[in-house]
Amino acid sequence: MTNIRKVAELAGVSVATVSRTLKTPAIVSPGTRDRVLAAVEQAGYRPNLMAVQFRSQRTRNLVVLVPTIANTFFARVIGGIQEAAQRRGYGILLCNTLGDERTEQAYAGLVSTRQADGLIQLRAYDPFTASDGKARPPMVNACEVLDKSPCPTVKLDNRAAARVVTEHLLTLGHRRIGMIKGPLNSPLTRDRLLGFQDALATAGLMSDESLWCPGDFTPPSGHRAAGDLLSRADPPTAIFCENDEMAMGAMRRIKEAGLRVPEDISVAGFDDIAFASFCDPSLTTIAQPAENFGREAVSLLLDIIDGRDDAADEHRIMPFELVVRESTGPAV
Amino acid sequence: MTNIRKVAELAGVSVATVSRTLKTPAIVSPGTRDRVLAAVEQAGYRPNLMAVQFRSQRTRNLVVLVPTIANTFFARVIGGIQEAAQRRGYGILLCNTLGDERTEQAYAGLVSTRQADGLIQLRAYDPFTASDGKARPPMVNACEVLDKSPCPTVKLDNRAAARVVTEHLLTLGHRRIGMIKGPLNSPLTRDRLLGFQDALATAGLMSDESLWCPGDFTPPSGHRAAGDLLSRADPPTAIFCENDEMAMGAMRRIKEAGLRVPEDISVAGFDDIAFASFCDPSLTTIAQPAENFGREAVSLLLDIIDGRDDAADEHRIMPFELVVRESTGPAV
DNA sequence: CAGCTTAATGTAACCGGTTACATTTCATGA
DNA sequence: TCATGAAATGTAACCGGTTACATTAAGCTG
Structure with a gap:
């Protein structure tokens, strides 16, 4: 050599x-x-950069923990992370954790053991355990954020966004609105549910828990949940899905039942993935600046790594936008 | 410390x-x-694993070059890579190259400079330049593969798969079949086009180049290309799209024109992404074992890294399957 | 208990750069 | 010509582990 x-x-x-x-x-x-x-x-x-890194005690790598890379929204976030990191001379160690805490802890260990300089977690879980030493390694929590995060965060005001979607449905005259939720233990699911209830309460409506169906953010789970809602004696006239993937599964199921979207049932999603404007009907949803989540997270993380500690307790709220398309219409 | x-x-x-x-x-x-x-x-x-790596001259990291992480098919491939790598104790340095050769060369440099032990390239391009030293660093080329690859490859027989899709359309009675292509310089696009022509030739039909439209594997490009095809004096009765994303854009455009899929025009895609079975109508397409592409690539790469040189010149062909769904039907 | 084997532990070189400090070279001015 | 200082270059310690080899302690046999 x-x-x-x-x-x-x-x-x-x-x-x-x-x-x-x-x-x-x-x-x-x-x-x-x-x-x-x-x-x-x-x-x-x-x-040999390994020697250089070893000497300088800096790897210029960042670990990114993603719940699932198959989700189009996360794919965009990762794109933003990757672009921002690259511009600042950092590489990305990507881990598709599938929500497994053991896996997340293992990858967090890369930071504790100096194979990476910091970590971006896109799920509401702190992967650093006591065994990672007393000093907290640099970390930023983005997208799905812990309520009491031990580090800076980048999130959406999910509650406000869900309220806006629900108000849109209420304005169209819907009174019985179904809800297809995300994974139960996630703060994100809880906040979107709260926003949903906020809007109903403001409109003077009781929220009917029997219209809340569990899902897991995949198309099949939306398909299944919609089937469940349609089988009710008094099915809803609109369904709010906590993400677009489930909304697409739900629309599919509704059409299989011989009903039309939005003439018979309205459907709204969340995230504005690429397919939202190309499915049929195109999907009313909340647009999030996915790439910017990634960029902000990198920027905050490098602030910490570089010791600009004024960033140590920052919590950024990203903007959202209701995008009204064809999948929502007046209540029958 | x-x-x-x-x-x-x-x-x-x-x-x-x-x-x-x-x-x-x-x-x-x-x-x-x-x-x-x-x-x-x-x-x-x-x-401090940096010291361990330095001593052992092994980082246990692999670089992965992806043309675009936003593509659902690649997301699955990456999932497979990540899973296989993790199981063998390797981490993944992911690079979303967007097809930029400078970026690819920069990341390939991570291998030349020992920040990673090997590289998986998912695009038909060799990122190692002369400056990377005389000995070729360990690399595997998967999915979109160079014709004369300097390393092991994992690919689909794209030509055969395209032929199967086309034969399916021919069997349904279609004679004027439009084609929405991928990026022009890609061997993948060329092979799928060849398979398309093979089938037409076997059926004794002339292929009509005016029915070939360029696309870039994104939904908007499929949407645009379909619009182009529909505006012809004598539009095709079926469209074969080189991937599912474009097929979804195309179906959307067809419906915007007031036509029905498949009653008026049939559409076929390629890849079988998650949405293919949940869009409306569900999409006839070619299913590829995406995750297995990733697993095979990792396996081959580690063979090289570990000096099992019998793997140095292997070229694996992965199986495919035609999945007939609702988007294709008899020609009118 | 000497003599020998084996187990347990210590010492220090090594990986390949970087850089503080030491040394050499060279030009300049007295 | 020699002293002086600046510029150029060399020497070697250092980063934090691993491991070959050396050394010491313990156990066993006759």
């Missing part, structure tokens, strides 16, 4: 001179510089 | 004993072992 000593020998100089030629050429005399560069070229030398 | 020397001091033993206690406890006497473990606990010690 060609290392710096080989190059030094080849150029007839010391290792220090080779290192200086590559890092601070200005302080090396032109003649020596040329000889060294020729030797580098001849030997095909590439510095 | 607590390092092995601090722990050794705390336990009243040498650094070697600490190292042995953690790596090969069997050769340490029980009494010493207990004292060392107590000291490790007390100090909150986690070994």
Whole structure:
């Protein structure tokens, strides 16, 4: 393996001179510089960055924990993370955790053991355990955020957004509105449910828990939940789904039952994934700046890593927007 | 920072004993072992893996170059890569290249500079340049594969699969079949086009190049291309799209034109993404074992890294399956 | 209990860069 | 010519583990 000593020998100089030629050429005399560069070229030398990292105690890698990469929304967030990190000279160690805490802890260990400089968690769970040492490693929690987060966060005001969607449905005259929820233990699900109830309460309606169906953010779960709602004696005239994937599954199920969207039942989603405007009917949903979630998270994390500690307790709220398309219409 | 020397001091033993206690406890006497473990606990010690890697010259990281993470098919492939890598103790450095060769070369440099042990490229491009040294770093090319690859490959027989889809359309009586292509310079696009032509030729039909529209694998491009096809004097009775994302865009456009799928026009896709069975109508497409592409690629790459050189020139062909759903029907 | 084997532990070199500090070279001015 | 200082270059410690080899302690046999 060609290392710096080989190059030094080849150029007839010391290792220090080779290192200086590559890092601070200005302080090396032109003649020596040329000889060294020729030797580098001849030997095909590439510095071993593992050694550099080891010396500098910085890997310039960030760990990213994603509940599931198959979700189109997260894919966009990751895109934003990746772009921002790359621009600042950092690489991304991606982990598709599938919500498994053991896996998350294992990857968090990469930070504790210095294989990465910091961590971005996209799920509401703190992967650092006591065994990770006393000092908390740099971390940012984004998208799905812990209520009492031990680190900076980047989130949406899910409660407000859900209220806006629900108000939209109420304005259209819907009174019986079904709800397809996300995973039960998630603060995100809870907040969207709260916003949903807020809007109903403001409109003077009782919320009917029998119209809440569990789902897991995948199309099949939306399909199943919609089937459940349709089988009721008095089915809802509109369904609010906590994400677009489930909304697409639900629309499919409604059409299989011979009903039309939105003429018979309205459907609203959440996230505005790429397919939302291309499915049939196109989906009314909440648009989130997914890529910006990623960029903000990286920016906050690097602030911590670089010791700009004024960032240590920041909690950013990202904007959202109701996008009304074809899947919602007046109540029958 | 607590390092092995601090722990050794705390336990009243040498650094070697600490190292042995953690790596090969069997050769340490029980009494010493207990004292060392107590000291490790007390100090909150986690070994600095950067030092371990540096010593062993192995990072246990793999670089993965993805053309675009927003594509549902690639998301599944990455899931497979990630799972297989994790099981074998490797982490993934993910790069969303967007097809930019400079970015790809930069990430390939991580391997040349020992920040990663190998690379998986999901696009038909060799990111290693001459400057990466004479010995080719470990690499595997999967999904979209170079014709003359300098490394092992994992691919689908795209030509055969496209032929099967086309034969399906021909069997349904279609004679004018439109084609929405992927990016022009890709071997994948070329192979699917060849398979399409093969089937037409076998059926004794001339292929009509005016029915080939360019796309870029995104829903909007499928939408645009379908609009283009519909505006022809004599539009096709079926459209074969080179991936499902474009097929969904195309179906949307067809319905916007007041036509029905499949009654007026049939649409077929490629990849069988999660939404293919939940859109309306559900999509006839080619199912690929996406996760297995990832697993195979990891397996081949680790064979190379571990010096099982019998793998150095392997080219695996993955199976496919035509999934007939609602979007294709008899020609009118 | 000497003599020998085996188990347990310690010492220090090593991986490949970086950089503080030491040393050499060279130009300049007295 | 020599002293002086700046510029160029060299030497070696260091980062934190691992491990070959050396050393010491313990156990066993006759």
